[in-house]
Amino acid sequence: MREYVRMRNYLKDYLRIYAGNYRIKPPQIIILIFLLTLLILARVLEMDLVILFNESLVKLVMNGVLVLSLLPMLNAGAGMNFGMPVGITGGLVALCISVNFRLTGFTGFFMSLLLSLVVCGLFGWVYGLLLNRVKGREEIAGTFIGFSIIPLMNYFWTLAPFQNRQMLYPIGGQGLRPKISLDPYFSKVLDNFCLLKIGGFDIPLGLFAFYALICLFLYLFFRTRIGRATLAVGENEAFARLSGIDIAKIRLIAIALSTMLAGIGICVYAQSYGFIQLYDEPLSMAFPAISAVLIGGSTGRRAWIFEAVLGTYLLQTIYLLTVPLANEILIPELTEILRTFITYSIILYALLYRNRRGIVH
Amino acid sequence: MKDRELRDKLFNIEHLVPAVFLLLSILAWKFSGLSGTFVINQVLTRFIRDGILVLSLIVPVVAGMGLNFAIIVGAMTAQTALLFVINFQVAGARGIVLVLVLAVLLSVLVGFTIGYVLNRVKGKEMIVTIVIGFLANSIYQLIFLAGFGSFIPVVNKEIILSRGIGVRNAVDLGMYRNTIDKLWLLRLGEIEIPLFMILVVLLFAGILYYLLHTRFGQQVKAVGSGSEKAELAGINVDLLRIKVIVLSTVLAALGQLAYLQNIGMFDVYTAHLNVDIISCAALLAGGASIKSAKIRHALTGIFLFHTLFIVSPQAGQNLFHNAALGEYFRSFVAYGTIAFALVINIKKEEKDQEQG
Numbered sequence: 080m081r082e083y084v085r086m087r088n089y090l091k092d093y094l095r096i097y098a099g100n101y102r103i104k105p106p107q108i109i110i111l112i113f114l115l116t117l118l119i120l121a122r123v124l125e126m127d128l129v130i131l132f133n134e135s136l137v138k139l140v141m142n143g144v145l146v147l148s149l150l151p152m153l154n155a156g157a158g159m160n161f162g163m164p165v166g167i168t169g170g171l172v173a174l175c176i177s178v179n180f181r182l183t184g185f186t187g188f189f190m191s192l193l194l195s196l197v198v199c200g201l202f203g204w205v206y207g208l209l210l211n212r213v214k215g216r217e218e219i220a221g222t223f224i225g226f227s228i229i230p231l232m233n234y235f236w237t238l239a240p241f242q243n244r245q246m247l248y249p250i251g252g253q254g255l256r257p258k259i260s261l262d263p264y265f266s267k268v269l270d271n272f273c274l275l276k277i278g279g280f281d282i283p284l285g286l287f288a289f290y291a292l293i294c295l296f297l298y299l300f301f302r303t304r305i306g307r308a309t310l311a312v313g314e315n316e317a318f319a320r321l322s323g324i325d326i327a328k329i330r331l332i333a334i335a336l337s338t339m340l341a342g343i344g345i346c347v348y349a350q351s352y353g354f355i356q357l358y359d360e361p362l363s364m365a366f367p368a369i370s371a372v373l374i375g376g377s378t379g380r381r382a383w384i385f386e387a388v389l390g391t392y393l394l395q396t397i398y399l400l401t402v403p404l405a406n407e408i409l410i411p412e413l414t415e416i417l418r419t420f421i422t423y424s425i426i427l428y429a430l431l432y433r434n435r436r437g438i439v440h
Numbered sequence: 441m442k443d444r445e446l447r448d449k450l451f452n453i454e455h456l457v458p459a460v461f462l463l464l465s466i467l468a469w470k471f472s473g474l475s476g477t478f479v480i481n482q483v484l485t486r487f488i489r490d491g492i493l494v495l496s497l498i499v500p501v502v503a504g505m506g507l508n509f510a511i512i513v514g515a516m517t518a519q520t521a522l523l524f525v526i527n528f529q530v531a532g533a534r535g536i537v538l539v540l541v542l543a544v545l546l547s548v549l550v551g552f553t554i555g556y557v558l559n560r561v562k563g564k565e566m567i568v569t570i571v572i573g574f575l576a577n578s579i580y581q582l583i584f585l586a587g588f589g590s591f592i593p594v595v596n597k598e599i600i601l602s603r604g605i606g607v608r609n610a611v612d613l614g615m616y617r618n619t620i621d622k623l624w625l626l627r628l629g630e631i632e633i634p635l636f637m638i639l640v641v642l643l644f645a646g647i648l649y650y651l652l653h654t655r656f657g658q659q660v661k662a663v664g665s666g667s668e669k670a671e672l673a674g675i676n677v678d679l680l681r682i683k684v685i686v687l688s689t690v691l692a693a694l695g696q697l698a699y700l701q702n703i704g705m706f707d708v709y710t711a712h713l714n715v716d717i718i719s720c721a722a723l724l725a726g727g728a729s730i731k732s733a734k735i736r737h738a739l740t741g742i743f744l745f746h747t748l749f750i751v752s753p754q755a756g757q758n759l760f761h762n763a764a765l766g767e768y769f770r771s772f773v774a775y776g777t778i779a780f781a782l783v784i785n786i787k788k789e790e791k792d793q794e795q796g
Contacts, residue, residue, distance in 0.1 A: 161567070213783055219506075219567040223779035230772035237765060254762075366574070410605060416581045423575035430568050431560055 106428050110374050110393055110421075117400040126403055129279040137270060137283060138395040139388075140290045141351040145364070146371045146391045147293055148340030152217075153372070153382045154301070155333035156313035157210060159426075162221030163365035165206045166341025168232045169199035174346060174355050175236075175255065178264055179243045187265040188350055195342030203338025207331040229362050236357050259355040266353040289347070293340070294384050300336070309333050313381055367418070370394060370425040379433040397421065453784060454727040457777075461725045461744040464773075465751065472754035477630045479750060486746040488621065488634055489702045491641035492695030493719045494738045495648055496688050500565075501733040502652065503684045504664035507720045507778070510554050510569035510685070513576040514692025515712040517546040521693075522700065523584065523708065526611060527596050543693045551689030555682030562667070566730075566782075573716055584708060611706045621702055637698070644691070645735050651687075660684060664731075714774075721745055721774040724781045731785055748773060 121128065145163070152160045173194035177187045206224065213220040237254040241247065246259050260266070272285025300306045308329050311319040320326055345364075349355050372382050375390025398418055405413035469479060493511065500508040521542035530538050554572060561568045588594060589605035599611050623636035651657050659680055662670040667677050696715065700706055723733060725748075726741025749770050756766020 209783060216564075216566075216782070218564070219570070220779065220782045222567065222570060223775055223782055227772055227775035227779045230768040230775065233768040234765065237762065237768075254764075410586050412581075412585050412606075416578050416585065419574065420578040420582065423571055423578060427568070427571045427575055430564065430571060431557065 104376070104432075106425055107374065107376060110397070110425075113421075114393060114397055114400075117397060117404065120404060121400055124403070124407055131399055133279075133281045135392070135396045135399055136281075137286065137351055138399060139392045140269075140283070140286045141348050142344075142368065142371070142395055143290055143388065143391045144293055144347045145341060145344035145368045146387045147297060147384070148337050148344050149368060149372050150297060150337075150382055150384065150387060151300070151309065151333040151340070152337040153377065153380070154313045155309045155330050156316060156380070157330055157334060158218040158221070159369045159372075159379060160221060160337055160341075161218050161365050161369070162206060162210075162225035163341050163368065164225035164361040165202050165228050166199050166338035167345045167361040167364055168228055169202040169338065170195040170342030170345035171232075171349075171355060171357060171361070172198050172235070173342065174349055175239075175241065175246065175259070175357075178246055178259060178261070178355070179241045181243060181264065183264050185265070185268055188268050188346065191265075191346045192343055195346055196339050199339040199342035200335055203335035204331065206338055207334035210334055211327050211330055225365060226362065229359060233358055255357055257356065257358050257360070259357070261349060261353050261355060265350055268350055269347065270351055286351075293343070294388070297384055305329065305332060310381075366422050366426065367394065367398075370422040373425050373429045377429075379429040394421075453729060457725060457781075458727045458740060458744055461748060465744060465747040468748060468751045468755040471758050472751040473758060474751055474754055479747060480631055482750045483743055483746050484631075484633060484638070485702065486750070487742050488637035488641055489699045490695070490719060490722065490742055490746070491739075492644050492698055493692055493715060494695075494722050494742055495641075495644055495735070496691030496695055497719055497723050498648060498728075498733045498735065498738060499652070499660060499684050500688050501723075501728065501730065502657075502664050503660045503681060504667075504731070505558065505681065505684065506566040506730045507723075508569055508685065508688050509566065509716040509720065510572045510576075511688060511692035511695075511719060512573040512712055512716040513550055513554065514547050514689040515696035515699075515715045516576055516580045517550050517689070518543045518693040518696035519700070519706070519708070519712060520580070520583070521546055522613075522697070522706065523599070523607065523611070526599060527588075527592075527594065529596050539697065540694075543697060544690055547689045547693035548686055551686035552682060554689065555685035558685060559678045559681055577713075580712075581709060607708050609708060609710075611708055613700060613704050613706050637702075640698070644694075645739060649735050656683075717774050717778070718745075718749075721777045724777050729785050730781055745773075745777075 118128075121131065145167075148163070148166065149160050152158065170191075173191045176194055177191040180190075182190050206221075209224060210217045210221060239255075241255060245263070246255050248254050248256055269286045269289055270283050273283075273288070275282040275284050301310060308319070308324045309332070311322070311324060312326055312329050312333075316326060319329075345361075371390040371394040372387050373379060373390065374393050375382070375386030375388070377383075377386045377390070401414045401417050405411055405417070493515070496511050496514065497508055500506070518539075521539050524542065525535050525539045554569070557572070558565050558568060583592075585606040588607050589600055594600050594604075599607050601608055620640075621634050621637050624634070624639075626633040626635045652660070659670070659675050662673060662675060663677055663680055670680075671677050692715075696712065699715075700711060703711075722741045722745040723738050724741065725745040726737035726739070728734070728737035728741065752770045752773075753763045753766035756769060757763040759765075
């Protein structure tokens with residue numbers, strides 16, 4: 080019965096958002112037009128669309144888990160997780176430990192996942208306690224907590240007693256390199272697992288299976304009692320408190336879960352990319368992920384798994400298509416500029432739009 | 441009871457944060473082994489470089505809008521004005537006046553837009569100003585890396601990359617370098633005091649002080665203590681908030697011009713980066729919070745924060761034989777100060793609300 084009421088409310092919300100206005104939101108229209116233009120241009124420039132399509136599939140999962148990691152916090156009403164570097168650095172610690180013990184293949188990858196759950200659980204718990212102190216302003220506080228953990232972790236990268244010579248600076252032998260190659264360890268283990276080749280198309284079934292598993296986990300999480308309580312807290316905190324939900328605890332769980340998923344996300348990202356990137360690299364990783372979930376149609380107050388997947392695919396395809404295009408008109412820097420421009424304008428739009436006609440509250 | 445009041449008065453954040461900074465600075469200075477005169481000269485340079493930028497943050501804080509990270513946009517408008525004047529090769533005094541006029545005009549325009557946007561997100565100004573800053577940075581890059589030479593006619597070929605599109609990474613400001621810094625240079629032993637520029641910074645501080653005590657200032661304070669009350673008192677809150685942001689942006693633009701002419705070398709794409717973070721951290725180091733800021737916080741904050749900033753790389757080198765560790769320390773201090781202020785203040789705000 081309760082399930083039915085929840086579904087009905089969700090459908091109502093959904094209709095009000097989409098059908099009520101008889102339109103998709105402007106940013107999505109712009110993004111779709113932009114994507115179409117890019118595709119036409121790619122066609123005109125005679126780029127190999129099959130290769131681009133293959134790449135887009137890998138990029139979807141490579142960044143997809145990081146985007147999914149936003150959902151628990153968003154739905155718990157803790158806002159967009161601008162403090163994602165907390166989870167990312169936790170995942171990087173796990174990756175570095177695996178590489179330090181020279182674990183290869185799936186052993187290495189799953190060991191990193193396991194370790195990131197532990198490290199990020201710890202990080203996320205502290206992060207959650209901090210964010211619980213700043214209810215309502217999580218986003219700005221999260222931004223700066225994320226910014227400050229980067230130099231703090233730089234100490235760790237420089238001073239931690241890692242032994243594997245391939246990770247250390249070649250000269251001096253102290254401190255990790257900014258970019259550690261995963262080639263001898265577990266580079267692309269998921270990408271190449273059950274890779275299906277049909278004609279020119281490469282479908283990375285293993286990668287998709289892993290992604291689907293994470294989606295399924297989130298789907299099931301939101302159906303458990305804690306998950307439903309999370310949604311209730313995000314929907315209406317006062318009402319949730321009246322029905323006896325321990326709000327601080329639920330938020331803490333959601334924030335820790337988001338942080339742990341971010342850790343797993345960076346592990347997937349690193350194995351696809353083939354490198355561990357340390358130091359200042361995680362600083363701006365939160366922004367593309369946030370804009371992806373917004374492109375997917377999230378209001379910035381709640382988000383569903385489908386929106387996260389769709390948004391990631393759209394954003395990553397646009398990112399992919401801008402590279403050869405910028406090279407074609409001989410301004411290679413344009414790629415990065417266009418990417419940041421798209422990312423930040425979408426986030427700004429969502430911040431303005433959300434506050435003007437917040438759907439919840 | 442009285443002891444407790446006294447203790448609260450002495451050991452609040454307003455005094456604790458500067459005390460911690462002072463302690464850290466002295467410690468880091470001891471370990472760095474740098475000479476006192478060197479540090480004093482450097483700090484004085486930083487004072488005239490960053491002074492106006494830090495001052496530009498005060499009014500938005502008083503108006504209850506928090507730290508205005510969008511001063512970075514003001515800095516960019518100043519750089520835009522400068523680049524256009526260099527491009528069209530207006531030299532000498534006419535050039536300087538033109539830069540000033542253009543910078544002020546542009547920053548008024550931009551400040552108005554930002555103020556308008558911020559009126560739609562009351563209570564979340566800070567995160568929005570951060571995103572505005574990032575977005576403005578990519579628009580700035582778009583204009584100067586892709587627009588110059590393709591849409592904007594290039595007169596001065598020297599500032600353009602060899603491919604014909606886009607401005608070079610660094611543009612020399614030889615003609616403007618240290619033009620006003622060397623005025624009234626006072627020498628006390630080895631310490632050089634650029635008296636004129638210090639007076640300029642103090643003049644800006646004085647103007648702000650005066651402004652905050654006029655009717656305008658009273659209204660700003662009223663808005664800062666609660667929009668509803670101010671509205672009941674007949675103040676047009678939205679318009680006032682726009683005025684506040686315009687004032688802040690114009691000050692930031694002027695501050696960035698002072699900064700650039702002091703450095704004398706203009707890194708087109710990096711000179712403005714972190715201007716917002718460093719200025720905010722300096723203001724907070726002086727004992728300001730995101731709810732209250734005074735002129736004296738800005739002035740002492742610059743000294744405290746920049747002393748630490750100057751000595752920490754050398755201290756890292758001496759302590760750990762690794763200058764990078766000192767660098768990490770100072771970026772941690774910059775970000776950490778702001779994070780700390782946010783966490784502490786928002787908590788306090790909640791408590792006050794519960795009591796009130």
